[in-house]
Amino acid sequence: xxxxxxxxxxDNEYYDGMDMDDDEDVEEQDDDSGISEEExxxxxxxxxxxxxxxxxxxxxxxxxxxxxxxxxLIRRDVEHISSIFGVSEDVASLLLRHMEWNKERLIEKYxxxxxxxSVKAGVTVTPPRPPSPPPSGRLASIRSKSSALVAKRTTxxxxxxxASRSKVVTEPLVQPETTICQICFDDEQSxxxxxxxxxxxxxDCWAAFIRGKIREEGEINIRCMASECSxxxxxxxxxxxxxxxDDTIKxxxxxxxxxxxxxxxxLKFCPYPGCxxxxxxxxxxxxxxxxxxxxxxxxxxxxxxxxxxxCSIDADHRPVICPVAKLWLKKCQDDSETANWIKSxxxxxxxxxxxxxxxxxxxxxxCKKCKYEFCWVCxxxxxxxxxxxxxxxxxxxxxGVEARDAQARSRASLERYLHYYNRWANHEQSAxxxxxxxxxxxxxxxxxxITSNLTWIEVQFAKKAVDEVFKCRMTLKWTYAMAxxxxxxxxxELFEDNQRDLERAVEDLSELLESPIEAENIPKLRQQIxxxxxxxxxxxxxxxxxxxxxxxEGRWKWNVDVEGF
Amino acid sequence: xxxxxxRRLQKELREINKDCPQGIKLVKADDFETWYLTLEVxxxxxxxxxxxxxxxxxxxxxxxxxxxxxxxxDDKHQPPLHSxxxxxxxxxxxxxxxxxxxxxxxxxxxxxxxxxxASSRKKERPEGNDRYVQYAPDDxxxxxxxxxxxxxxxxxxxxxxxxxxxxxxxxxxxxxxxxS
Ligand SMILES: [Zn+2]
Ligand SMILES: [Zn+2]
Ligand SMILES: [Zn+2]
Ligand SMILES: [Zn+2]
Ligand SMILES: [Zn+2]
Ligand SMILES: [Zn+2]
Numbered sequence: 001x002x003x004x005x006x007x008x009x010x011d012n013e014y015y016d017g018m019d020m021d022d023d024e025d026v027e028e029q030d031d032d033s034g035i036s037e038e039e040x041x042x043x044x045x046x047x048x049x050x051x052x053x054x055x056x057x058x059x060x061x062x063x064x065x066x067x068x069x070x071x072x073l074i075r076r077d078v079e080h081i082s083s084i085f086g087v088s089e090d091v092a093s094l095l096l097r098h099m100e101w102n103k104e105r106l107i108e109k110y111x112x113x114x115x116x117x118s119v120k121a122g123v124t125v126t127p128p129r130p131p132s133p134p135p136s137g138r139l140a141s142i143r144s145k146s147s148a149l150v151a152k153r154t155t156x157x158x159x160x161x162x163a164s165r166s167k168v169v170t171e172p173l174v175q176p177e178t179t180i181c182q183i184c185f186d187d188e189q190s191x192x193x194x195x196x197x198x199x200x201x202x203x204d205c206w207a208a209f210i211r212g213k214i215r216e217e218g219e220i221n222i223r224c225m226a227s228e229c230s231x232x233x234x235x236x237x238x239x240x241x242x243x244x245x246d247d248t249i250k251x252x253x254x255x256x257x258x259x260x261x262x263x264x265x266x267l268k269f270c271p272y273p274g275c276x277x278x279x280x281x282x283x284x285x286x287x288x289x290x291x292x293x294x295x296x297x298x299x300x301x302x303x304x305x306x307x308x309x310x311c312s313i314d315a316d317h318r319p320v321i322c323p324v325a326k327l328w329l330k331k332c333q334d335d336s337e338t339a340n341w342i343k344s345x346x347x348x349x350x351x352x353x354x355x356x357x358x359x360x361x362x363x364x365x366x367c368k369k370c371k372y373e374f375c376w377v378c379x380x381x382x383x384x385x386x387x388x389x390x391x392x393x394x395x396x397x398x399x400g401v402e403a404r405d406a407q408a409r410s411r412a413s414l415e416r417y418l419h420y421y422n423r424w425a426n427h428e429q430s431a432x433x434x435x436x437x438x439x440x441x442x443x444x445x446x447x448x449x450i451t452s453n454l455t456w457i458e459v460q461f462a463k464k465a466v467d468e469v470f471k472c473r474m475t476l477k478w479t480y481a482m483a484x485x486x487x488x489x490x491x492x493e494l495f496e497d498n499q500r501d502l503e504r505a506v507e508d509l510s511e512l513l514e515s516p517i518e519a520e521n522i523p524k525l526r527q528q529i530x531x532x533x534x535x536x537x538x539x540x541x542x543x544x545x546x547x548x549x550x551x552x553e554g555r556w557k558w559n560v561d562v563e564g565f
Numbered sequence: 566x567x568x569x570x571x572r573r574l575q576k577e578l579r580e581i582n583k584d585c586p587q588g589i590k591l592v593k594a595d596d597f598e599t600w601y602l603t604l605e606v607x608x609x610x611x612x613x614x615x616x617x618x619x620x621x622x623x624x625x626x627x628x629x630x631x632x633x634x635x636x637x638x639d640d641k642h643q644p645p646l647h648s649x650x651x652x653x654x655x656x657x658x659x660x661x662x663x664x665x666x667x668x669x670x671x672x673x674x675x676x677x678x679x680x681x682x683a684s685s686r687k688k689e690r691p692e693g694n695d696r697y698v699q700y701a702p703d704d705x706x707x708x709x710x711x712x713x714x715x716x717x718x719x720x721x722x723x724x725x726x727x728x729x730x731x732x733x734x735x736x737x738x739x740x741x742x743x744x745s
Contacts, residue, residue, distance in 0.1 A: 182668050184572065185572055204569075209667060212630060226668055227669055
């Protein structure tokens with residue numbers, strides 16, 4: 001234990017509840033001196049500021065951008081290009097989309113080779129070409145759309161060419177002079193429409209085709225229906241053809257916004273289903289930035305729309321940085337180690353050997369058969385955990401040093417991995433079981449309203465406690481991924497001290513939440529849970545803040561190469 | 566089925582019956598949902614003397630949406646040994662996916678597959694055939710290509726990226742816990 005470390009409470013002090021002079025510590029207070037629920041709310045809601053009022057190191061600056069605002073950015077670019085090139089906004093939009101909204105590069109290229117770029121962007125057809133018969137529509141087409149298999153494409157080109165030679169053998173489906181739509185052959189269809197290539201089809205076929213591309217395939221660039229034509233339908237054409245179908249037009253607009261956002265490194269679209277908000281976070285736009293910050297952001301639609309700006313590994317994988325989280329996940333996904341994960345989810349009672357599964361969020365297990373009480377993590381008797389809890393979070397690395405031959409070394413490395421893995425998976429599993437805990441807690445809250453005279457508002461503390469437990473388990477989970485890659489030494493020990501303090505507090509709170517309700521102990525339980533919730537919240541902040549601070553100071557050293565991401 | 570796809574297929578049927586492309590034979594077209602055709606490669610080719618069976622499935626959106634086309638693979642029929650044809654009969658061809666155009670037709674697809682075979686230089690299965698066949702959906706249109714190392718990771722990601730909702734885990738072996 002490091003007593004000089006400002007955030008660490010000494011073990012004994014913790015358990016004796018003596019450390020009352022430290023205002024960060026709210027442990028084990030008597031009912032009457034406990035904090036009120038309003039105070040709890042203030043603590044939990046302190047947002048992006050530390051108690052000292054400065055910006056937290058574990059939070060990044062970001063802005064939320066509405067879809068309207070992104071559309072305004074798009075309009076600005078389109079109008080700009082339209083005015084300097086002297087083209088319609090339809091054309092400007094197609095050109096920009098083709099160049100992935102990189103205005104500067106578009107201007108450069110367009111000045112150089114305007115025709116080439118216009119053809120590639122699907123704005124115009126390949127110019128001088130002797131008037132060829134209208135599209136035969138019989139040929140296997142080679143689309144310029146990037147295909148993974150180049151070889152395949154060349155094969156098909158020759159296939160198409162030979163197909164064109166055998167064309168004469170069969171009747172043409174398309175008769176040049178006809179006014180009947182060559183797709184539906186419905187002679188009652190009179191209204192025909194075409195892009196500038198002149199490939200005419202009836203409006204119903206156009207609408208069905210465009211609607212399918214947008215809704216089913218999420219395409220923003222919709223090519224002409226003729227099989228060898230690479231012209232792309234401009235937005236005004238889409239709006240005309242789909243007139244009345246505002247839903248699909250809106251969806252197309254949304255897809256364009258998403259495309260624009262995905263082409264801009266400073267922007268990310270909110271990944272929550274149905275959400276249309278964008279987050280801007282320039283400080284996390286470079287890969288190198290991701291080695292020192294964890295850009296956990298949320299969109300403007302909801303505080304719950306939390307996601308990582310740097311990766312899609314987990315919504316909030318603080319405190320560990322994206323590249324290390326990714327490294328860890330990759331390791332876990334390795335087949336050979338998957339089996340070990342399975343092992344860690346069922347265990348045998350160390351007394352009677354019957355198989356047990358973890359089915360609650362708390363680590364305090366009781367064997368159904370023999371009533372033996374033990375710790376799920378270390379399998380040691382629960383009775384000893386009052387004082388020896390920290391044996392549970394820190395793997396004794398010295399045991400690895402003893403290993404001499406290669407076999408023993410590999411076994412030691414597997415055991416070392418499993419140590420972190422089991423704890424990582426355990427918090428994951430416990431967090432998932434919070435669903436059950438929510439349900440149970442809700443029941444308890446009802447019970448409390450009946451047996452005591454607490455109001456609905458007054459029992460909300462229990463729900464807040466469950467929220468906090470869930471949040472902290474997510475933190476704890478990722479601290480194990482981080483600790484696995486941290487180089488041995490003082491810094492790692494300090495990290496694990498914080499980790500242990502948080503873990504112990506979370507387990508205590510989980511235990512309290514699962515304790516039985518009796519009418520006479522409700523006020524006491526309520527106070528205990530409220531106090532513990534605030535304490536857990538603080539421990540979590542300390543864990544996150546100190547780790548983030550450590551990244552900025554370059555305090556964390558890895559036992560693997562982390563630069564190469 | 567929409568009247569467009571029926572009208573369109575009726576027209577195609579009339580034309581195939583009147584004047585079928587060489588080497589192609591309509592075997593069965595009892596409805597407007599599933600057709601069977603046989604295909605031979607004309608002239609000199611690696612597939613000289615072989616006959617293959619093609620199965621076309623049409624949905625109500627045909628021809629706006631592409632038909633689902635496979636070579637039949639059963640006791641009597643073998644798909645051609647070709648680098649774009651999987652042993653389950655699925656065909657990796659642009660015109661059946663991205664390159665589909667509603668002006669294409671059943672016979673256009675047949676002609677183009679004929680040419681694909683005619684130009685083949687080597688009889689071989691596509692790379693990763695076994696894995697693809699193992700995981701492929703029944704309808705090749707639903708195929709998302711199977712990438713390296715996808716197998717187990719899928720379960721794993723579902724497990725770890727799942728939302729906070731009740732979930733079921735069937736992991737490798739049913740000794741393992743199940744929450745639902
Ligand atoms: Zn039509
Ligand atoms: Zn066209
Ligand atoms: Zn959102
Ligand atoms: Zn990340
Ligand atoms: Zn037992
Ligand atoms: Zn333990």
